[in-house]
Amino acid sequence: MIKSAYSFSTKKEKxxxxxxxxxxxxxTGVLARVVGLFSGRGYNIDSLAVAExxxxxxxxRITIATSGTLQxxxxxxxxxxxxxxxxxxxxxxxxxxxxxxxxxxxxVVSSKARLEKARKLCKKYKYTILDKTENSLVFEIxxxxxxxxxxxxxxxPLGLASTSxxxxxxxxxxxxxxx
Amino acid sequence: xxxxxxxxxxxxxxxxxxxxxYPGGAVLPIYDELKNHQQIKHIxxxxxxxxxxxxxxxARSSGKPGVLLVTSGPGATNAVTALTDAYMDSVPLVCITxxxxxxxxxxxxxxxxxxxxxxxxxxxxxxxxxxxxxxxxILHKAFEVATTGRPGPVLVDIPKDIQFKKGKYSQAKILKKxxxxxxxxxxxxxxxxxxxxELIKRSSRPIFYTGGGVINSGPKATELLxxxxxxxxFPITSTLQGLGAFPGSDSQFLGMLGMHGTYEANNAMHxxxxxxxxxxxxxDRITGKxxxxxxxxxKIHIDIDPSSINKNVNVDLAIVGDVKLVLKKLIxxxxxxxxxxxxxxxxxxxxxxxxxxxWRKKDSLGFVNSKEVIKPQHAVxxxxxxxxxxxxxxxxxxxxxxxxxxxxYKFNKPNRWMTSGGLGTMGYGLPAAIGVQVANPExxxxxxxxxxxxxxxxxxxxxxxxxxxxxxxxxxxxQYMGMVRQWQELLHEKNYSESYTAALPDFVKxxxxxxxxxxxxxTPEELDAxxxxxxxxxxxxxxxxxxxxxxxxxxMIPSGKPHNQMLxxxxxxxxxxxxEGKVLV
Numbered sequence: 135m136i137k138s139a140y141s142f143s144t145k146k147e148k149x150x151x152x153x154x155x156x157x158x159x160x161x162t163g164v165l166a167r168v169v170g171l172f173s174g175r176g177y178n179i180d181s182l183a184v185a186e187x188x189x190x191x192x193x194x195r196i197t198i199a200t201s202g203t204l205q206x207x208x209x210x211x212x213x214x215x216x217x218x219x220x221x222x223x224x225x226x227x228x229x230x231x232x233x234x235x236x237x238x239x240x241x242v243v244s245s246k247a248r249l250e251k252a253r254k255l256c257k258k259y260k261y262t263i264l265d266k267t268e269n270s271l272v273f274e275i276x277x278x279x280x281x282x283x284x285x286x287x288x289x290x291p292l293g294l295a296s297t298s299x300x301x302x303x304x305x306x307x308x309x310x311x312x313x
Numbered sequence: 314x315x316x317x318x319x320x321x322x323x324x325x326x327x328x329x330x331x332x333x334x335y336p337g338g339a340v341l342p343i344y345d346e347l348k349n350h351q352q353i354k355h356i357x358x359x360x361x362x363x364x365x366x367x368x369x370x371x372a373r374s375s376g377k378p379g380v381l382l383v384t385s386g387p388g389a390t391n392a393v394t395a396l397t398d399a400y401m402d403s404v405p406l407v408c409i410t411x412x413x414x415x416x417x418x419x420x421x422x423x424x425x426x427x428x429x430x431x432x433x434x435x436x437x438x439x440x441x442x443x444x445x446x447x448x449x450x451i452l453h454k455a456f457e458v459a460t461t462g463r464p465g466p467v468l469v470d471i472p473k474d475i476q477f478k479k480g481k482y483s484q485a486k487i488l489k490k491x492x493x494x495x496x497x498x499x500x501x502x503x504x505x506x507x508x509x510x511e512l513i514k515r516s517s518r519p520i521f522y523t524g525g526g527v528i529n530s531g532p533k534a535t536e537l538l539x540x541x542x543x544x545x546x547f548p549i550t551s552t553l554q555g556l557g558a559f560p561g562s563d564s565q566f567l568g569m570l571g572m573h574g575t576y577e578a579n580n581a582m583h584x585x586x587x588x589x590x591x592x593x594x595x596x597d598r599i600t601g602k603x604x605x606x607x608x609x610x611x612k613i614h615i616d617i618d619p620s621s622i623n624k625n626v627n628v629d630l631a632i633v634g635d636v637k638l639v640l641k642k643l644i645x646x647x648x649x650x651x652x653x654x655x656x657x658x659x660x661x662x663x664x665x666x667x668x669x670x671x672w673r674k675k676d677s678l679g680f681v682n683s684k685e686v687i688k689p690q691h692a693v694x695x696x697x698x699x700x701x702x703x704x705x706x707x708x709x710x711x712x713x714x715x716x717x718x719x720x721x722y723k724f725n726k727p728n729r730w731m732t733s734g735g736l737g738t739m740g741y742g743l744p745a746a747i748g749v750q751v752a753n754p755e756x757x758x759x760x761x762x763x764x765x766x767x768x769x770x771x772x773x774x775x776x777x778x779x780x781x782x783x784x785x786x787x788x789x790x791x792q793y794m795g796m797v798r799q800w801q802e803l804l805h806e807k808n809y810s811e812s813y814t815a816a817l818p819d820f821v822k823x824x825x826x827x828x829x830x831x832x833x834x835x836t837p838e839e840l841d842a843x844x845x846x847x848x849x850x851x852x853x854x855x856x857x858x859x860x861x862x863x864x865x866x867x868x869m870i871p872s873g874k875p876h877n878q879m880l881x882x883x884x885x886x887x888x889x890x891x892x893e894g895k896v897l898v
Contacts, residue, residue, distance in 0.1 A: 213620050
């Protein structure tokens, strides 16, 4: 039993996974502010994807896969909203209304036969071969995080030499957007 | 205009009258420009931390933002403690730092540091200015960010070449909305006010729990708070930072709550059925054991900062907005529906008041006085009695003396009480007193200090002497870091590890060395006369009040306990503090 005058809670709360999307001014240090907020307050970042999305307005979109209790997730959104360069914050639910995608580049270095085997494994997903030599292949895969995890695991014994992943990005389905 | 000229033009347009600062290589162009601006007075401190705390004292006692100007590298890093302190206690500061010339940034140049990187987590926002044409607009925005919404510190880092370069000046833009978060006023939504009135009407054990947000909202908020408390007849308690918003001598006031709050305030918080939090943030020194915090109450939380809602304690009704605007709506709504609320409600809450009075009878702030040695509580009480007729400003350091000051000095006006609550910065009080005195030149300003804390920023006495600021440093001297010693007594089997200062300076001689007045009181008999002597001295004074070395600060919520299990004194320690409790600070 923890007796606490302070912030230890004896209640065990459920940890949830969420996708938080943040629209920010594309200026020096903005990513450090967002990431620093997470590390400073002890929040988790499972993956992070960021790029400019509106050149005219100078806006970047940051997609953060995070996890925590509902109270923590609420805090993450409110604390992000306080940062000066942040325009808006949205919480994308992980359900049927959201499209989630992650892209990966996978390099397999192996014998011809095993490369062919690897290609067959990738068939299950949409893939493109970006580079091909006698003893290597570079696949581009766009899929769910879970699917890429699986594929990576399967490709490892076939000579997976290098993996590069973007982290998850998200979009709502239908005509709705976050205002 | 050069960058340095632009900086001063912004200061003038923003109504800045005082700057606290310390020169150095990377701010020399700015210091060179100072001579052309007679209406702006620069206060030269002895350490940049002192500049920061002085600016905090200035801001908290005047309601205007405090401005500090320091050089690059060590100048900036020395200011970090004060910036963090201001961030925790929501004090508006504008910190201007010099930086090495743009072309040297990133080369590990002399006195270079990543100032914006270092201060990112301890400011509301910061800027590194790389284009002189943007300097004016950035500076105006800095003032806006510091003073709007929940106030806080900002920092503008200006490389030396930008200070020399010629650029365009631009006026402050009044932005109604900027990225959707400045100028948070109050958006009434979803019948919030109506729901609050309903809860107020239905409660039979209500309490107001108010904090620094009321004071930050301005004098009007304080007036409205008094109005709503008097019109409802409800009891009110305050956090450390909220003291003075409601008169400390009023019978509806239960005293401060929290770890060293009164028995009646903490028990009322625990047993209430309606808690109305106005501008406070459910800090851990307030809540005690969070799982057992006020278990049976409905909670209303009024706060300007949306992230304060449900951060530590889940509430039933959140009203996000400026305290004065919310209170205005709330009061008119109560008046409209129940013009004679206090009378119709008296019966409802009479049993509650009876209960509170019975807690009050415990006299939890009581202590056993002595004729031989000065008890620290007695010293604060005498100081209060001898200064209450004047409009007095009190600052403190951090520790036992701070809690005794909060318990025994009664504040009847806002902006009279400046203390480091969130960060708990030893060494805050002396420089803060300097800032308070600069903002309030004719007023009595006293730093109720501890001998350990005050040594951390003692060098600022030199500043006080230079500018003829007659601050009074009232040192409650028990030769121990008293709060550390108290915790070691309670939790570490009286192993007083490193909490005794064996070689303290002679504070009277120290005062003389600084060129001010030193006084000492050793016995209760001479205390009043010495305090009077201090008060009649129109110079800075260091007052060495030699007190009982081993007095503890009570009442106290011990580690791991909720509000209703307070320790009232030495003989009240029957429950051993659990192993788990000891782990907690």
